[in-house]
Amino acid sequence: MSDVTAHVVILGAGHAGGTAAALLRQYGHEGPITLIGEEPIAPYQRPPLSKAWLKGEADADSLALKPVEFYAENGIDFRPGVRGVSLDRGAKRLALSNGETVGYDVLILATGARPIALPIEGADLQGVLFLRTAEDAEKLKAALGPGKRLAVVGGGYIGLEAAASARALGAEAVVLEREPRLLARVACETLSTFFKTYHEAHGVAFELGAAVTAFRGENGRVTGVILSDGRVIDCDAALVGVGARPNDEIAEDSGLECARGVVVDLSARTSDPSIYAIGDVAHRPMPIYDRMFRMESVPNALEQAKQAACAITGRAPPPGETPWQWSDQYDIKLQIAGYPFDVDEVLVRGDPASGKFAVFHLKGDQVQAVEAINSPPEFMMGRQLIGNRRPVNRSKLADPSVSMKEVAA
Known part of the structure; x- marks a missing residue:
């Protein structure tokens, strides 16, 4: 009522x-x-x-x-x-x-x-930043530019997008990730490898398997990030992106x-x-x-x-939607539909080296999720297949010469 x-x-x-x-x-x-x-x-x-x-x-x-x-x-x-x-x-x-x-x-x-704050020494230093609000973005923007170095704690989408923007503004960027690969919680290994290679080609440095234990500072301002092996990564600002x-x-x-x-x-x-x-x-x-x-x-x-x-x-409920999201980094458009729950096969369509491919996550003959790099048809048809729960022909899906329209038919 x-x-x-x-x-x-x-x-x-x-x-x-x-x-x-x-x-x-x-x-x-x-x-x-x-x-x-x-x-x-x-x-x-x-x-x-x-x-x-x-x-x-x-x-x-x-x-x-x-x-x-x-x-x-x-x-x-x-x-x-x-x-x-x-x-x-x-x-x-x-x-x-x-x-x-x-x-x-x-x-x-x-x-x-x-944003989740790190409960470690130095977390309250000036220059230890988050990125959630316009005010956060202003602080980060002020910290970037030629001659500056940004340390990004966390190799998720926000961190990678910020690293790409830092490079576009002429700043150095180093990404520190606790897991052995980037995007470990949110993307498959093919995507992790692709983004690491792409960012490295644009001058971003990475430290993987690197646990951050403290921030170092001078006069109340961050000057470095201390890793569990004792190394110090120097920086002018540190962006914490470890989830929300x-x-x-x-x-x-x-x-x-x-x-x-x-x-x-x-x-x-x-x-x-x-x-x-x-x-x-x-x-x-x-x-x-x-x-x-x-x-x-x-x-x-x-x-x-x-x-x-x-x-x-009191209107009729809207039709259910297939969840989706996106990330822009450099000239890459990543579009994701669905979530890879209960997946038993990961299928790559296209060649990652070409900068245009899609990763399909399958449970039996159903698509659970798709991660599409510069591949709108794979994203759109994949999203449709996730929503309508129609079985898919795996060999057709794996063959980029077969159109996505035909795969989804």
């Missing part, structure tokens, strides 16, 4: 929260909408922070999801620079960091995730069901029927894989914003 006059409060003004506010109005919600954001600026796109923003090709205005006037014009009470501190579900009231409280009929938690954890404390403290994120259903509804959770903070069902999972991607934030807005306005 929807109530078009309900007061909807959205805590978190990132991609998910900002999109949910706009969709509620688009779907005909007439009641008050309050959008509360921790950052001082209106909702914006985050993926370009590690690329276009660092290179000076984008700013807060160009990345804004909507012009700032949009919120007032659409009767959305946007309150920047404020956090939620506690939630009284019985009274349906949210306490804010500025001392105010706000009542709600429906609450959407879009509190996102935060969901900002689910306010939900957990209020007694909502959480499991490495706020547990929701396919309408993005939590264990409290008046509260939804969307985006990076949500632990959601993945019907394709028959499991629950927490996803950190823009497409997921958009999909869940739609799910919540449809449920609140």
Whole structure:
């Protein structure tokens, strides 16, 4: 049952929260909408922070999801620079960091995730940076340039994108990864090898199997990263990119069901029927894989914003989507669809040396995931195959001379 006059409060003004506010109005919600954001600026796109923003090709205005006037014009009470501190579900009231409280009929938690900090000596030195917000990106941009050296702790996508941007700005970059290969948690070995070779060709240095034990500093500023074997990697700034954890404390403290994120259903509804959770903070069902999972991607934030807005306005739920994400490094476009759960075969289509290939992860004759480098047809058809669960002919899939249309037919 929807109530078009309900007061909807959205805590978190990132991609998910900002999109949910706009969709509620688009779907005909007439009641008050309050959008509360921790950052001082209106909702914006985050993926370009590690690329276009660092290179000076984008700013807060160009990345804004909507012009700032949009919120007032659409009767959305946007309150920047404020956090939620506690939630009284019985009274349906949210306490804010500025001392105010706000009542709600429906609450959407879009509190996102935060970078994991390393619990080591020197972690609080100036110049030990993260990359999650526009402010973070500004600090990192100021630290890059000719004659500077960036140490990246963590060989994941954010770290690699930042290393590519550092090189584009004339800075040196060295990536320190604890595992024996890059992207160990998120990509297959073929991709790890490809990206390492490509980055090395662009002058990025790597230390693999390198555990960081401390940051070294002078006058309160970082000057180096100390490894477990005692070596010191000199740097002017260090970017820590070792993953993120969901900002689910306010939900957990209020007694909502959480499991490495706020547990929701396919309408993005939590264990409290008046509260939804969307985006990076949500632990959601993945019907394709028959499991629950927490996803950190823009497409997921958009999909869940739609799910919540449809449920609140009484619209039919949106069709389920195959999860996907992307990464841009140099002139490489990596597009990923699905997740490699329960995979028994990894099949490479095309030649990695050509800079254009795709890796398919199969469970029996079903595609579970595809990682496509500069290969849009493989990505698009692969995504379709993951979504419709149609069996695939492996020998056709492995043969690049057979079109993806034919493979998917």
